[in-house]
Amino acid sequence: MSSREKILAAVKNNQPALQQLPVLEDLTPVQYQDKFEQFTNVLKTIGGNVVVMNSMDGIAYYVKNNFGSTHIVTTINELPGIQQLDNTLDPHFLENIELAVIKVLLGVAENGAVWVTDAAIKIRALPFICQHLAVVLNKKDIVHNMHEAYENIGNNGYDFGVFIAGPSKTADIEQSLVLGAHGPKTMTVFVIE
Secondary structure, X not given: OOHHHHHHHHHXXXXXXXXXXXXXXXXXXXXXXXXXXXXXXXXXXOOOEEEEEOOHHHHHXXXXXXXXXXXXXXXXXXXOOOEEOOOOOOHHHHHHOOEEEEEOOEEEOOOOEEEEEHHHHOOOOHHHXXXXXXXXXXXXXXXXXXXXXXXXXXXXXXXXXXXXOOOOEEEOOOOOEEEOOOOOOEEEEEEEO
């Protein structure tokens, strides 16, 4: 057993016991008249883009005509004409990816975030290492707030999951905003009606 394997085994064997999620009583989470409109407005405010689509073919067409790169990958089998990525590839293959297109399980109107899991991305580094990120979200899977989001994901036992909201950005003390400092420069959410 290598030292890496020993370390990972030690971490796995010494994880804290799982605990039940707390019961959140007496809270009145925010509700929106139009979840989609709120999601769209928040995502645009934080630098993202929302494109409404009717089909996966429409998304494939949009990607080919609006993202000039030839180095585009997807983990969605239903997207025709885009290179399929699976978890058997060496993660170093990802270093030159211009655009990654992945499916997400839900969106949150309150903060414009989307929920991404291992099953959707195949390789955990994918949504963070690409230059541009596009996600596919079903409109019916937009929830009002994080409380609803946690109700949906809380008992599903995901190995890995992360909320992503907009492109990566950072600013320094001189108030210079840099997009793509720690991840994608842009984020497009394709909303399927």
